[in-house]
Amino acid sequence: MLTLTQALHDQIVAHARKDHPDEACGVVAGPVGSGRPERFIPMVNAARSPTFYEFGSQDLLKLYREMDDRDEEPVIVYHSHTATEAYPSRTDIGYANEPGAHYVLVSTADTDGLGEFQFRSFRIVEGEVTEEEVKVVEAY
Numbered sequence: 001m002l003t004l005t006q007a008l009h010d011q012i013v014a015h016a017r018k019d020h021p022d023e024a025c026g027v028v029a030g031p032v033g034s035g036r037p038e039r040f041i042p043m044v045n046a047a048r049s050p051t052f053y054e055f056g057s058q059d060l061l062k063l064y065r066e067m068d069d070r071d072e073e074p075v076i077v078y079h080s081h082t083a084t085e086a087y088p089s090r091t092d093i094g095y096a097n098e099p100g101a102h103y104v105l106v107s108t109a110d111t112d113g114l115g116e117f118q119f120r121s122f123r124i125v126e127g128e129v130t131e132e133e134v135k136v137v138e139a140y
Contacts, residue, residue: 002102002121003135004028004037004076011040014118016080016106020047022108023053028076029067036140037075037102050089053079075119078104079095085109086118088129096124102132 008028016024022109025045028037041063046056055063067073077098081089086105096103107118123130 001133001135002037002076002104003137003140006136006138006139008037008040008076009136011042011118012076012078012104013106014107015042019080020108021050021082022048023050023080023082025053025055026076026077027063027074029070029072030075032071032073035100039070039072050069050082074098074101076102076104078106080106080108082107083109086120088122088124093124093129095129099123099125104134120126 012026012028015026018024023045024042026040026042029039029041030036031038043055043059043063045053046059047054079092084107086107088103088105088107092103103122103124104118105122121132121134123132
């Protein structure tokens with residue numbers, strides 16, 4: 001199960017809406033070994049695409065150096081889908097290289113009739129996708 005604060009949830013959704021119609025992407029870092037998402041880090045989609053996201057290589061290097069310096073790890077890796085449901089694509093699955101991370105997908109398309117976005121979390125380990133419950137709390 002992914003537990004995150006309402007503030008982090010809202011920041012991820014706001015980023016997805018702001019970058020629409022391009023896919024938004026980013027990370028929420030937390031203390032190593034804690035599994036607790038704390039620091040919201042929006043990234044630039046280097047692909048600038050409505051159907052694909054990519055972290056810039058220099059941005060990614062800077063991010064990992066910064067997390068190392070702060071004794072953090074990526075707890076959440078998120079991105080948006082602009083025209084499809086919030087479910088990992090084959091490309092997303094192929095790029096998932098953080099087995100301990102929660103992969104959050106936000107859809108900015110109304111694909112389920114329930115509103116303009118979906119917020120879902122998955123574990124992706126060795127190509128296997130498992131959806132998990134998302135619990136939004138006011139504070140930890």
